[in-house]
Amino acid sequence: MDQIVHENYLDLGSAIVILQQIQDAFGYVAPYMLERVAALTGIPTGELYSIVTFYAQFRTEPIGENLIQVCHGTACHLAGAEKISEVLENETGARDGRTSPDRKFTVKKVACLGCCSHGPVVTVNDETHAKITPEKARKLVQQKRQGCSCGTITCEDDQAQKEVAAVDE
Numbered sequence: 001m002d003q004i005v006h007e008n009y010l011d012l013g014s015a016i017v018i019l020q021q022i023q024d025a026f027g028y029v030a031p032y033m034l035e036r037v038a039a040l041t042g043i044p045t046g047e048l049y050s051i052v053t054f055y056a057q058f059r060t061e062p063i064g065e066n067l068i069q070v071c072h073g074t075a076c077h078l079a080g081a082e083k084i085s086e087v088l089e090n091e092t093g094a095r096d097g098r099t100s101p102d103r104k105f106t107v108k109k110v111a112c113l114g115c116c117s118h119g120p121v122v123t124v125n126d127e128t129h130a131k132i133t134p135e136k137a138r139k140l141v142q143q144k145r146q147g148c149s150c151g152t153i154t155c156e157d158d159q160a161q162k163e164v165a166a167v168d169e
């Protein structure tokens with residue numbers, strides 16, 4: 001961590017870059033890491049804390065083996081995202097933004113994922129799943145518990161009018 005700070009600290013504006021690199025290296029940015037960065041750079045810990053809590057890209061605790069993101073953009077919200085989040089939280093034991101006790105899942109609500117006409121949309125690690133139903137959400141968790149990556153669909157940006165291929169109907 002000290003090396004990351006030494007290699008990237010130029011001025012106060014370097015804070016985000018340093019925090020991004022720490023997250024890349026450790027998977028998250030813990031409070032003790034903020035204190036170390038503050039000690040090395042002179043940037044107040046409170047300012048660093050504000051950055052990691054303001055930007056959704058930062059995590060302050062380790063994520064589970066599988067990161068599940070549930071889109072809560074307007075279209076997905078109207079298509080039932082709240083119910084999907086509820087099912088995923090019940091199935092995994094992970095409350096929103098948190099990691100399950102068995103550390104297999106982190107479940108997080110996020111903003112628009114860019115394929116609004118296929119909502120509700122969920123991503124699991126690098127996979128995108130469209131038109132998720134409560135039953136599909138339960139099945140997805142079961143599959144991931146078994147280490148399966150089947151049932152994936154590809155979902156590209158709606159606005160770019162790219163092809164969307166659904167294979168888990």
Ligand code: FES
Binds near residue numbers: 072
């Ligand atoms: S609102 Fe969910 S993908 Fe856009």
